[in-house]
Every structure is written in structure tokens, then in C-alpha cells.
Amino acid sequence: MSASISIKNIIKRYDSVTVLDDINLHIEDGEFVVFLGPSGCGKSTLLRMIAGLESITEGSIEIGDKRIDTLPPGQRGVAMVFQSYALYPHMTTRQNMAFGLENVNVAQDDIDRRVNDAARILEIDHLLDRKPGRLSGGQRQRVAIGRAIVKEPKAFLFDEPLSNLDAALRGRTRLELAQLHQRLGSTMIFVTHDQVEAMTLADRIVIMHKQKIEQIGTPMEIYQHPVSRFVAEFVGSPPMSMLPINHIENTVDGVTVEVSGAGKVVTAITLPQDFNAKDAVIGIRAEDTAIVSPQEEGLDLTIKVVERLGDRTLLYGTLIDGTELIAEDTGRSKVKAGETVRVSISPHAAHIFDGNGLAHHSQREV
Template identity: 90%
Template sequence: MSASISIKNITKRYDDVTVLDNINLHIEDGEFVVFLGPSGCGKSTLLRMIAGLESITEGSIDIGDKRIDTLPPGQRGVAMVFQSYALYPHMTTRQNMAFGLENVNVAQDEIDRRVNDAATILEIDHLLDRKPGRLSGGQRQRVAIGRAIVKEPKAFLFDEPLSNLDAALRGRTRLELAQLHQRLGSTMIFVTHDQVEAMTLADRIVIMHEQKIEQIGTPMEIYQHPVSRFVAEFVGSPPMSMLPINHIERTPEGVTVEVSGAGKVATAIALPENFKTTGAVIGIRAEDTSVVSAEDDGLDLTIKVVERLGDRTLLYGCLIDGTDLIVEDSGRSSVKAGHIVRVALSSHAAHIFDGDGLAHHSQQEV
């Protein structure tokens, strides 16, 4: 049976406060989708509505060809993994994983099979007789995931499951989740505010902002062609630099924009005639800049902070009018804070955002 999920015209209100406003989304069977957005955007609420832990004000939710929003949580065919592990401290790993199945009277030999299979998949079969107090944070999270796997659900729902792990363990667990999805082939929805988790795990990312869906796309579609200034600044590390536009000159190749402190920047972007210039900015990612020699054409940037990351160096500086710009240099960069460097921008990699924050991109490949 298909485990596709269709969310139709979903609205959620608490009295006069609207938390989600007319959300429509279709998730394919076996797809790994990440809900990404800042705190308060409604992503966890939407996940909890799919799970049946929050009521729906308007709209409906289907899994396959069956409507499930009218069903109690236990009959929806989904399993949820929470940010807190929620393990019973007095039970062993085996007992924690089996508890939910025992409550619905699954036969003991079937429980044993499911628990052993899940433990093997998660490589925690040697931990089945340990209680949570003797497990590390990563091991506890695996047990929580195992408890979901044994239910053999149609879809897995993850609510910021890596938030309690340290940086190194988060990286390893991300890899394990990706491998788990490949092995199970199940539909998975993962909620996070961490764009690195979204970029590395998702088949598609659903960007949520101010109670609505801002953009849906693959990680690279979101990164390379953000539909709005919000998406451009939210996705990517470091964030995209935004330079205010003073004047736009149309050319056969696109437009040339005049930027305070930076002079004219040529782009391959074609803008509509009704483009809203007031409040418009040109956006550039750090990797689409380069430090050049003082004799070359470019912008003069006064460096305030140098961030050395090993394989690359990020230079945080300001133009002559005080506008901030983040530039990428090589890992062996000799630039120091206080230096003035000449910077070139890739004209085909720039993005222009109008006064309403809507994006316009080059039609050429970067």
C-alpha cells in the first residue's frame, strides 16, 4: 500500500492566533522530506497534526488513498521519534522497543523478530539488555528510532531528533539516518531548524516561514535558486551577503546594478519591466567571490574578522560605505583582520531581490 502523504488546505488556529495558514503539500511514497524553518514557523505543529497529536482547524490529511486526520494516533500507521528520547529508565533496550507492541497484543515471537531485526539494522543488538542509564546519548537515540521501526509504520516522523547530541555525534547520526532510509525505503518526514541537516538528508526540503510554505525543492534547487530573500539568507553557511542597489541599467546580457561602496556590478539577470527597485538588493554567496590582486577590477573590502576553516577561509569585511560582505579565500590565506583586499564577484552567480523580497536569477548555469 502506498505511503504517500497528502496535506490539503491545512489551517491551524489557537483562538485568534493562526499557526498554519492553508498548507498544501504532497509527499511521495518512500520520500525523505525535511520541514525546515525558524522557531515559531509551524513546522513541528504540522508534524504533530500528521501524527494526530494536534487537532486540525481546517483541511485534511491522507496517507495513500485513506484519510487519516479523523483517526486516533494509534490507527494512522505512523511512528514518531521525539527530540527527547522518552525511554523508560527502568526497562532494558529490548523492553523499551517491545513495549508498544505488547500493548496492542502482538504475538511474542513476532515481537522478538521485530526487535531483533530493528536492533540489527541499528547495530544495537549488543545493547538489548542494557537500561538507558548505561547508554550514551547516541545509543539512546538509536533505541528511540528502533522503537519506531518495530511498529513497521507507513511513515516515520522525526521531530528534531538530533538536537540533544553533540556536534560530532550529530554528524554520525545524520549519516546513519540517511543509510536507514536507504535500507527501509520508507516515507520519512524530518523537522529541523538546522539547514545542514536539511541539506544532507532531504530528497526535498519544505521551507516554512510565517505560518506558510515559502519554497519546496531539492536541496540544490533551494540553495541555487531561492525564491525569496528569506530563503537565500536562511539556507547556506555563511549566509548570502546582501548589497543595497541604487540604480539599475539594462543591458543585452542582463542588468548592471550600481551598489553603494561597490560601484557597478554586471549580472546576467533579466528583470521584468515592473521590477520594484525601492529596497532592492543584490545577493552574493561567499563561494562566488574571490580575492584578486590590487591591479585587478573589483571592490575594496576592509576585513573585520577572519574565520579559518581548514579547507577554506571566510573573510568578513565591509565596503567603503559600511555594507557588510562575506568573501571566501583559500585555506592557506594570509589575510588578517585590518587588511584591505580587492574582491571580484561572479556576475553569473548573483541574485537580485526586489523590494518585496522576491528573487530573480540568471538563466545561465553558474
């Protein structure tokens, strides 16, 4: 049976407060989808509504061709992995993984098979007789995931499962989750506010903002073609620099914008006739800049901070009027704080955001 998930016209209210407003989303069978957004945007609430841990005010949720929002959690065919491992401290790994199956009277032979299979997939066979107190944080999280796998669900729901792990372990566990998805081929929904997790794990990312879906797309669609200023600033490290636009001049190949009296930026962007120029900005990602000679076209950037990352160097500085811009140089960059350098910008990589925060891009791929 298909494990596609359809979320139709979902609204969630607590009294007079709306926390989700007309959410529509279709997740394909076997797809890995990440809900990404800041705290309070409604992403965990939406996940809990799919799991049956939160009621819905309006709308419906289907898995395959079956409506599930009217069913109790145990009958929905989903398994949830929480931020907290929630393991029973007096039980071994084997007992923790088997406990849910025992409660619904699954045959012991079947329980043993499922636990052993899940332990092998997660490479925790040697930990089956240990109690949680003798496991590391990463091992506990694997046990929590194993407890979900043994249920043989149609879909897995992950609610910020890596946030309790340190940075190095979080990176390893991300890789393990990606490999787990490849092995199982199951539908997975993963909630996070961490863009690195979203970019590395997702087939598609659902960006949520102010109780609505802001954009849906593959990681690179989201990164290269954000639909709004919010998405552009939220996704990407370092964040996209936003430069106020003083003047816009149409050209044959696009528009040239004057950046707060600090210079001109040539773009390949064509703007609509009804473009709202009030408070418009041009967005530049650091990797779309280059340090050039003073004789070439570009913006003069006075460097405040140099961040050396090995393979590249990030240059944090200000333009003549004080506007902040982050540029990128090679890993062997010799630029120092206090220097002024000239920065060129790729005309096909710039983004213009109108006064409503909506994005306008070059139609040509960068």
C-alpha cells in the same frame, strides 16, 4: 500500499491565532522530506497534525488513498520519534522497544522478530539487555528510533531528534539516519531548524516561514535558487551577503547594479518591467567571490575578521560605505585583518531581491 502523504488546504488556529495557513504538500512514497524553518513557523505543529497529536481546523491529510486526519493516532500507520528519547528507565532496551507492541497484543514471536531485526539494522544488538542509564545519548536515540521501526509504520516522523546530541554525535547520527532511510525505503518526515541536517538528509526541503510554506525543492534548488530573501538568508553558512542597490542599468547580457556608491556589479540577470527597485538588494554567497588584483574590476573590501577553515578561508569585511560582505579565499590565503582587497563577483551567481523580497536569478547555471 503506497505511503505517499497528501496535505490539503490545512489550516490550524488556536482561538483567533492562526499557526498554519493553507498548507498544501504532497510527499512521495519513500521520500525523505525535511521541514525547515525558524522557531514558531509551524513545522512541528504540522508534523504533530500528521501524527494525530494535534487536531486540524480545516483541510485534510491522506496516506496513500486513505484519509487519516479523522483517525486516532494509533490507527494512522505512522511512528514518531521525539526530541526527548522518552525511554522507560526501569526497562531494558529490548523491553522499551517491545512495550508498544505488547500493548496492542502482537504475538510474542512477532515481537521478538521485529525487535531483533530493528536492533540489527541500528547496530544495537549488544545493547538489548541494558537499561537507559547505561546507554550514551546516541545509543538512547537509536533505541527511540528502534521503538518506531518495530511498529513497521507506513511513515516515520522525526521531531528534531538530534538536537539533544553534541556536535560530533549529531554528525554521526545524521549519517546513520541517511543509511537507515536507504535500507528501509520508508517515507520519512524530519523537522529541524538546522540547515546542515536539512541539506544532508533531505530528498526535498520544505522551507516554512510565518505559518506558510515559503519554498519546496531539492537541497541544491533551495541553495542555488532561493525564491525569496528570507530563504537566501536562512539557508547557507555563512549567510548570503546583502548589498543595497543604488542604481540599476540594463545591458545586453543582463543588468549592472551600483552598490551603494562602492562600485558596480555585473550580473547576467534579466529583470521584469514591473521590478520593484525600492529597497532592492543584490545577494552574494561567499563562494561566488574571488580575490583579484587591484587592477581588475571589483569591490574594495576592508577585512575585519579572517576565519580559517582549512580547505577555505572566509573574509568578513566592509565596503567603502560600511556595507558588510563575506568573501572567500583559498585555504592558504595570506590575507590579514586590516588589509583592503579587491573582490570580484561571478555575474551568473548573483541574486537580486526586489522591494518585496522576491528573488531574481540568472537563467544560466552557475
